[in-house]
Amino acid sequence: MKLTEIARVLDATLLVGEDKLGIDITRCGASDLMSDILAGPSEGSLLLTGLTTLQVIRTASIAGIGVIVFVRGKTAPPEVLELARAGGMPLMSAPHSMFVACGRLHAHGLSGLNGHR
Amino acid sequence: MAGLRKSFFIKARDFVHAGEASIRVQSLLKSIHVDPRLTRRVAVCSYEGEMNVVMHADDGLLSVDIGPDRLVLEVTDPGPGIADVERAMQPGFSTASDELHEMGFGAGMGLPNMKKNADEILIDSKIGQGTRVRMTFLIQEEGKNT
Numbered sequence: 001m002k003l004t005e006i007a008r009v010l011d012a013t014l015l016v017g018e019d020k021l022g023i024d025i026t027r028c029g030a031s032d033l034m035s036d037i038l039a040g041p042s043e044g045s046l047l048l049t050g051l052t053t054l055q056v057i058r059t060a061s062i063a064g065i066g067v068i069v070f071v072r073g074k075t076a077p078p079e080v081l082e083l084a085r086a087g088g089m090p091l092m093s094a095p096h097s098m099f100v101a102c103g104r105l106h107a108h109g110l111s112g113l114n115g116h117r
Numbered sequence: 118m119a120g121l122r123k124s125f126f127i128k129a130r131d132f133v134h135a136g137e138a139s140i141r142v143q144s145l146l147k148s149i150h151v152d153p154r155l156t157r158r159v160a161v162c163s164y165e166g167e168m169n170v171v172m173h174a175d176d177g178l179l180s181v182d183i184g185p186d187r188l189v190l191e192v193t194d195p196g197p198g199i200a201d202v203e204r205a206m207q208p209g210f211s212t213a214s215d216e217l218h219e220m221g222f223g224a225g226m227g228l229p230n231m232k233k234n235a236d237e238i239l240i241d242s243k244i245g246q247g248t249r250v251r252m253t254f255l256i257q258e259e260g261k262n263t
Binding site: 049064 | 132133135136137139140143157160161163164165168220221222223224225226227229230233
Protein backbone atom coordinates (compact mmCIF):
# COMPACT_ATOMS: atom_id res chain seq x y z
CA MET A 1 0.00 0.00 0.00
CA LYS A 2 1.36 3.40 -0.97
CA LEU A 3 1.95 6.00 1.74
CA THR A 4 -0.78 8.19 0.31
CA GLU A 5 -3.25 5.33 0.76
CA ILE A 6 -1.96 4.61 4.28
CA ALA A 7 -2.43 8.27 5.21
CA ARG A 8 -6.03 8.06 3.99
CA VAL A 9 -6.76 4.80 5.86
CA LEU A 10 -5.33 6.22 9.10
CA ASP A 11 -6.69 9.77 8.67
CA ALA A 12 -3.02 10.68 9.13
CA THR A 13 -1.15 13.90 8.60
CA LEU A 14 2.23 13.82 6.89
CA LEU A 15 4.88 15.48 9.09
CA VAL A 16 8.00 14.68 7.06
CA GLY A 17 8.62 13.09 3.68
CA GLU A 18 6.60 14.75 0.90
CA ASP A 19 9.00 13.07 -1.54
CA LYS A 20 8.31 9.59 -0.14
CA LEU A 21 4.56 9.36 -0.68
CA GLY A 22 5.03 6.89 -3.50
CA ILE A 23 6.83 4.20 -1.49
CA ASP A 24 5.02 0.92 -1.11
CA ILE A 25 4.51 -0.72 2.30
CA THR A 26 3.39 -4.31 2.84
CA ARG A 27 4.37 -4.99 6.47
CA CYS A 28 3.76 -3.25 9.75
CA GLY A 29 4.99 -3.46 13.33
CA ALA A 30 3.60 -1.70 16.39
CA SER A 31 5.78 -1.16 19.43
CA ASP A 32 6.98 1.27 22.03
CA LEU A 33 10.03 -0.86 22.74
CA MET A 34 12.97 -0.08 20.53
CA SER A 35 14.70 -3.45 20.81
CA ASP A 36 11.56 -5.21 19.64
CA ILE A 37 11.85 -3.30 16.37
CA LEU A 38 15.45 -4.41 16.02
CA ALA A 39 14.75 -8.02 16.98
CA GLY A 40 13.43 -9.19 13.63
CA PRO A 41 13.15 -8.25 9.98
CA SER A 42 11.69 -4.78 9.55
CA GLU A 43 13.31 -3.34 6.43
CA GLY A 44 10.93 -1.18 4.47
CA SER A 45 8.12 -1.66 7.01
CA LEU A 46 5.76 0.75 8.73
CA LEU A 47 6.36 1.39 12.42
CA LEU A 48 3.39 2.43 14.57
CA THR A 49 4.54 3.91 17.85
CA GLY A 50 3.49 6.21 20.66
CA LEU A 51 7.04 7.38 21.26
CA THR A 52 8.23 10.61 19.66
CA THR A 53 11.86 10.77 20.76
CA LEU A 54 15.11 11.16 18.83
CA GLN A 55 15.77 7.50 19.59
CA VAL A 56 12.72 6.37 17.64
CA ILE A 57 14.14 7.99 14.52
CA ARG A 58 17.61 6.52 15.10
CA THR A 59 16.22 3.07 15.90
CA ALA A 60 14.10 3.17 12.75
CA SER A 61 17.10 4.24 10.67
CA ILE A 62 19.22 1.40 12.06
CA ALA A 63 16.42 -1.08 11.42
CA GLY A 64 15.76 0.22 7.90
CA ILE A 65 12.13 1.10 8.67
CA GLY A 66 10.33 2.68 5.70
CA VAL A 67 7.94 5.02 7.55
CA ILE A 68 7.03 5.91 11.14
CA VAL A 69 3.46 6.71 12.17
CA PHE A 70 2.85 8.31 15.57
CA VAL A 71 -0.48 7.24 17.09
CA ARG A 72 -2.93 9.12 19.32
CA GLY A 73 -2.44 12.34 17.35
CA LYS A 74 1.08 12.90 18.60
CA THR A 75 3.51 15.09 16.80
CA ALA A 76 7.20 15.40 17.65
CA PRO A 77 9.54 18.14 18.88
CA PRO A 78 11.26 20.16 16.11
CA GLU A 79 14.63 18.44 16.64
CA VAL A 80 12.98 15.05 16.07
CA LEU A 81 11.32 16.24 12.86
CA GLU A 82 14.65 17.69 11.74
CA LEU A 83 16.50 14.43 12.40
CA ALA A 84 13.89 12.54 10.38
CA ARG A 85 14.16 15.05 7.54
CA ALA A 86 17.96 14.82 7.52
CA GLY A 87 17.84 11.03 7.47
CA GLY A 88 15.11 10.79 4.83
CA MET A 89 12.68 9.06 7.23
CA PRO A 90 9.02 9.82 6.46
CA LEU A 91 6.83 10.61 9.49
CA MET A 92 3.08 10.71 9.88
CA SER A 93 0.72 11.37 12.75
CA ALA A 94 -2.58 9.51 13.09
CA PRO A 95 -5.35 10.56 15.50
CA HIS A 96 -6.29 6.98 16.41
CA SER A 97 -5.13 4.69 19.21
CA MET A 98 -2.49 2.04 18.53
CA PHE A 99 -5.25 -0.60 18.54
CA VAL A 100 -7.43 1.15 15.99
CA ALA A 101 -4.48 2.06 13.78
CA CYS A 102 -3.34 -1.58 13.77
CA GLY A 103 -6.87 -2.78 13.02
CA ARG A 104 -7.32 -0.44 10.09
CA LEU A 105 -3.99 -1.36 8.51
CA HIS A 106 -4.59 -5.08 9.00
CA ALA A 107 -8.05 -4.78 7.49
CA HIS A 108 -6.47 -3.13 4.48
CA GLY A 109 -4.10 -6.01 3.89
CA LEU A 110 -0.88 -5.19 5.71
CA SER A 111 0.87 -8.11 7.40
CA GLY A 112 3.12 -8.28 10.43
CA LEU A 113 6.89 -7.79 10.28
CA ASN A 114 7.41 -11.53 9.75
CA GLY A 115 4.81 -11.64 6.99
CA HIS A 116 2.05 -13.24 9.10
CA ARG A 117 -1.51 -12.03 8.75
CA MET B 118 37.99 -3.86 1.56
CA ALA B 119 41.33 -3.49 3.23
CA GLY B 120 41.89 -2.81 6.90
CA LEU B 121 39.73 0.05 8.00
CA ARG B 122 39.30 0.91 11.67
CA LYS B 123 37.15 3.59 13.27
CA SER B 124 36.44 4.33 16.91
CA PHE B 125 33.69 6.39 18.47
CA PHE B 126 33.37 7.72 22.01
CA ILE B 127 30.06 6.98 23.74
CA LYS B 128 28.92 9.31 26.49
CA ALA B 129 26.91 7.83 29.33
CA ARG B 130 23.33 9.11 29.86
CA ASP B 131 23.49 11.37 26.79
CA PHE B 132 20.17 10.54 25.16
CA VAL B 133 20.35 13.47 22.75
CA HIS B 134 23.31 11.96 20.92
CA ALA B 135 22.78 8.30 21.82
CA GLY B 136 22.83 6.21 18.68
CA GLU B 137 24.79 8.67 16.56
CA ALA B 138 27.93 6.53 16.58
CA SER B 139 25.99 3.56 15.21
CA ILE B 140 24.35 5.68 12.53
CA ARG B 141 27.90 6.66 11.50
CA VAL B 142 28.99 3.03 11.47
CA GLN B 143 25.96 2.23 9.30
CA SER B 144 26.78 5.10 6.90
CA LEU B 145 30.40 3.99 6.74
CA LEU B 146 29.44 0.43 5.78
CA LYS B 147 26.97 1.69 3.19
CA SER B 148 29.61 4.00 1.72
CA ILE B 149 32.02 1.12 1.13
CA HIS B 150 29.22 -1.07 -0.26
CA VAL B 151 29.13 -3.76 2.41
CA ASP B 152 26.27 -6.20 1.73
CA PRO B 153 23.02 -4.54 2.96
CA ARG B 154 22.01 -7.56 5.09
CA LEU B 155 25.40 -7.61 6.78
CA THR B 156 25.24 -3.85 7.21
CA ARG B 157 21.93 -4.16 9.01
CA ARG B 158 23.21 -6.93 11.30
CA VAL B 159 26.28 -4.88 12.22
CA ALA B 160 24.20 -1.71 12.69
CA VAL B 161 21.74 -3.48 15.01
CA CYS B 162 24.59 -4.89 17.13
CA SER B 163 26.35 -1.55 17.20
CA TYR B 164 23.21 0.31 18.23
CA GLU B 165 22.28 -2.17 20.95
CA GLY B 166 25.83 -2.05 22.29
CA GLU B 167 25.95 1.73 22.15
CA MET B 168 22.60 2.05 23.94
CA ASN B 169 23.77 -0.37 26.63
CA VAL B 170 26.71 1.91 27.34
CA VAL B 171 24.53 5.04 27.33
CA MET B 172 22.03 3.42 29.70
CA HIS B 173 24.19 1.40 32.04
CA ALA B 174 27.88 2.28 31.86
CA ASP B 175 30.25 5.11 32.72
CA ASP B 176 31.05 6.17 29.14
CA GLY B 177 32.50 3.77 26.59
CA LEU B 178 34.10 3.19 23.24
CA LEU B 179 32.71 1.67 20.08
CA SER B 180 35.12 0.45 17.44
CA VAL B 181 34.68 -1.21 14.10
CA ASP B 182 37.49 -3.02 12.36
CA ILE B 183 36.88 -4.06 8.77
CA GLY B 184 39.23 -6.65 7.35
CA PRO B 185 39.17 -8.58 4.06
CA ASP B 186 37.18 -11.54 5.42
CA ARG B 187 35.71 -10.34 8.69
CA LEU B 188 34.36 -7.33 10.48
CA VAL B 189 34.93 -6.95 14.20
CA LEU B 190 32.76 -4.69 16.31
CA GLU B 191 33.85 -3.99 19.85
CA VAL B 192 32.07 -2.11 22.62
CA THR B 193 34.05 -1.47 25.78
CA ASP B 194 33.34 0.44 28.95
CA PRO B 195 35.10 0.91 32.29
CA GLY B 196 32.20 -0.18 34.44
CA PRO B 197 30.22 -0.88 36.46
CA GLY B 198 30.12 -4.31 34.75
CA ILE B 199 27.39 -6.92 34.28
CA ALA B 200 26.61 -8.86 37.46
CA ASP B 201 25.30 -11.98 35.73
CA VAL B 202 26.10 -12.24 32.02
CA GLU B 203 24.12 -15.44 31.57
CA ARG B 204 21.01 -13.78 32.96
CA ALA B 205 21.59 -10.66 30.87
CA MET B 206 21.56 -12.90 27.78
CA GLN B 207 18.03 -14.12 28.57
CA PRO B 208 15.45 -12.44 26.31
CA GLY B 209 13.35 -10.06 28.40
CA PHE B 210 15.76 -9.71 31.30
CA SER B 211 16.47 -6.06 32.01
CA THR B 212 17.83 -3.92 34.81
CA ALA B 213 16.73 -0.69 33.12
CA SER B 214 14.94 1.94 35.21
CA ASP B 215 11.33 3.07 34.73
CA GLU B 216 12.70 6.25 33.15
CA LEU B 217 14.47 4.21 30.48
CA HIS B 218 11.38 2.08 29.88
CA GLU B 219 9.37 5.23 29.25
CA MET B 220 11.89 6.15 26.54
CA GLY B 221 11.35 2.80 24.86
CA PHE B 222 14.40 1.04 26.21
CA GLY B 223 14.91 -1.84 28.58
CA ALA B 224 13.03 -4.45 26.55
CA GLY B 225 15.65 -6.94 27.69
CA MET B 226 16.50 -7.72 24.08
CA GLY B 227 19.84 -5.93 23.75
CA LEU B 228 22.32 -8.75 24.27
CA PRO B 229 19.99 -11.38 22.72
CA ASN B 230 19.69 -9.19 19.60
CA MET B 231 23.46 -8.86 19.47
CA LYS B 232 23.96 -12.61 19.85
CA LYS B 233 21.42 -13.30 17.13
CA ASN B 234 23.01 -10.93 14.62
CA ALA B 235 26.71 -11.59 15.16
CA ASP B 236 28.46 -14.71 13.88
CA GLU B 237 30.40 -14.79 17.13
CA ILE B 238 30.04 -12.85 20.36
CA LEU B 239 32.40 -12.73 23.32
CA ILE B 240 31.36 -10.96 26.48
CA ASP B 241 33.93 -10.29 29.13
CA SER B 242 32.61 -8.45 32.15
CA LYS B 243 33.73 -7.99 35.71
CA ILE B 244 32.03 -5.91 38.35
CA GLY B 245 34.18 -2.87 39.05
CA GLN B 246 36.35 -3.45 35.99
CA GLY B 247 33.96 -2.98 33.11
CA THR B 248 32.72 -4.80 30.08
CA ARG B 249 34.07 -5.76 26.68
CA VAL B 250 31.68 -7.10 24.06
CA ARG B 251 33.42 -8.32 20.92
CA MET B 252 31.32 -9.31 17.93
CA THR B 253 32.68 -10.88 14.78
CA PHE B 254 30.93 -10.95 11.43
CA LEU B 255 32.18 -13.08 8.54
CA ILE B 256 32.27 -11.21 5.27
CA GLN B 257 33.03 -13.90 2.70
CA GLU B 258 30.86 -16.74 3.87
CA GLU B 259 27.12 -16.66 4.14
CA GLY B 260 26.60 -15.61 7.73
CA LYS B 261 23.47 -15.57 9.78
CA ASN B 262 20.68 -13.62 8.17
CA THR B 263 17.81 -12.48 10.26
